[in-house]
């Protein structure tokens with residue numbers, strides 16, 4: 001195993017299942033034999049705030065948070081949040097983003113505006129960025145709530161980790177009755 | 193067996209492996225998940241106490257009975273538990289006792305960022321500080337051994353990044369052969385009246401010296417010699433950042449941050465050309481190293497406020513920083529009360545009445561934010577009531593009427609009862625609102641004595657708040673439905689005008705309570721768009737379910753998100769045009 005550490009930043013809005021997705025990711029990586037560290041802040045963020053999860057893996061990981069400007073991949077569950085965290089992305093890093101807009105309270109109340117054209121800005125700043133409609137694919141898989149697993153599927157294509165570890169981790173972390181839907185959602189994300 | 197665990201899960205596991213019999217705590221971020229996870233180990237009697245002082249006293253009792261006890265709290269909780277802690281240092285233990293203090297540098301969810309390493313020195317008890325989840329587990333086990341070996345409580349300090357960060361942990365089997373708890377009298381050690389305490393104090397001083405010496409050979413105080421141009425003394429999460437940013441530097445990693453291993457520090461200082469201390473918050477280790485007469489660089493380059501990051505260390509040590517993309521200023525995502533939150537209507541009313549609100553800590557502290565803007569002070573748990581009493585003492589009769597204290601059910605039972613007793617006893621004419629949502633919501637919905645359930649989910653006596661308040665001597669107690677704005681306003685006006693202590697209790701459960709029969713969501717409401725004039729009266733509630741749709745020429749209309757709306761009907765009451773109502 002090389003000494004290289006891979007850094008994945010997952011960002012979204014409270015209630016989107018970002019944290020569950022980061023659990024699946026870190027479980028997958030541990031099963032695949034990597035040292036893994038993950039860091040996130042719960043607390044106030046649960047009440048509609050932004051949610052950020054740092055996942056780092058490799059031979060030996062020290063800091064649980066990604067050094068500024070060192071993220072290899074940003075997996076974004078919402079457009080504004082994806083864009084907000086671009087300063088953490090490495091030059092030449094990749095972005096996989098959900099094409100979804102969730103208004104912050106300061107926008108719903110009419111006080112501030114949701115920035116227009118974020119998807120285009122992302123495409124400009126990160127040339128091979130992938131933007132997918134997680135909600136649509138999850139609905140296709142059988143439940144709009146599985147959008148987080150669609151995104152995990154799309155992320156899995158970007159990492160060189162055997163598919164069996166992903167499937168095992170999803171099997172372990174997702175409740176039995178939702179498993180089929182989530183496995184379908186994973187495959188739909190993986191084939192984007 | 194390997195598992196990926198948070199620091200909190202690992203501490204729970206470590207307690208199980210250490211044969212802990214009793215675990216007691218009061219919730220507080222980032223410590224809460226330790227007890228929430230410990231309940232999977234059926235061997236442990238785990239419970240929520242009403243506050244941290246009681247939690248520690250319960251732990252002390254278990255220790256005096258000969259069982260191992262774990263007590264956990266957030267950093268400010270130790271302020272509440274400080275009284276028993278300082279004397280526990282004198283009595284020492286029978287069964288091992290470990291007190292976890294979960295500090296919160298950066299104040300992700302706290303009102304201050306005090307550095308509780310100072311408590312270890314102040315109370316003269318040893319403190320261990322883990323740097324990842326494996327160490328969280330291992331240090332918990334070690335802490336119990338040290339506690340019994342040296343007859344002392346041991347503090348285990350985590351910070352938000354170690355508590356909530358996850359990393360790979362190798363599990364071990366629980367210890368066996370611990371002595372069975374039983375009564376054993378030893379008054380000279382456990383009854384701390386002056387004659388006995390005077391004999392215990394020299395023991396405490398000797399213990400600190402002995403443990404400092406012991407620390408020179410303790411495996412968790414680890415010398416890592418690499419390039420000797422730069423040497424760094426560090427501990428806890430800061431160690432990880434040092435390894436990340438200065439991989440070639442020599443490091444003295446301290447697992448025990450009090451008392452310090454002086455011989456080891458001298459040895460390390462003698463081996464490196466330039467010595468640094470990298471630590472979050474206070475110059476705690478740095479000051480000790482300086483006091484030993486050793487030249488060291490610390491807070492000259494490492495910030496004293498907030499948490500550290502690899503980026504901060506890069507800048508402090510002039511390491512190259514990557515070029516980054518910058519983005520323009522974007523709308524933030526501040527936290528907000530949930531749609532249907534029973535606190536919202538009360539704060540809307542307090543704003544309308546222009547009350548001066550002495551606040552407290554809980555979800556209702558969000559009543560401070562616009563558009564509710566209805567909180568004027570917030571100091572610590574329970575402070576709202578004493579603050580209200582005090583402020584009425586200096587105001588004119590007219591201004592006094594504006595003073596209203598607000599407090600949640602869990603906070604009232606934590607440290608508000610004595611404040612209210614004082615308000616009655618000393619005849620302060622303030623009004624207190626107890627926001628009873630039947631749960632400790634802020635920290636993730638823990639049970640409390642007013643919820644009727646224990647941590648284990650067993651039914652138990654549910655304290656009757658109106659009865660309790662009356663027993664304390666409050667003569668004017670009114671119950672209101674916070675979803676009824678007109679009634680809330682009428683009752684609040686009445687009680688604010690009364691030149692006597694009075695209490696208003698709101699009774700509506702938190703919308704996030706999952707147990708059947710507590711919170712029932714109603715039908716979502718809708719805006720009849722043809723009736724909406726765009727006056728924005730409903731926007732003053734700050735409800736996340738009410739969404740403003742901008743229209744032509746600056747005119748817009750309100751809409752309601754049916755997925756978020758719980759049908760609490762509060763917005764229907766503020767709409768003068770009857771544009772909001774049930775779906776037709």
Ligand SMILES: Cc1ncc(C[n+]2csc(CCOP(=O)(O)OP(=O)(O)O)c2C)c(N)n1
Pocket residue numbers: 218219220221244266268269272303553554555556573599600601602603604627629631632633634635
């Ligand atoms: C001494 C201390 N212990 C714990 C905490 C963490 N904490 C903040 S608010 C709170 C309780 C909130 O419950 P409640 O008063 O019922 O209000 P709610 O959030 O339910 O509205 C807790 C445990 C703290 N800030 N200070």
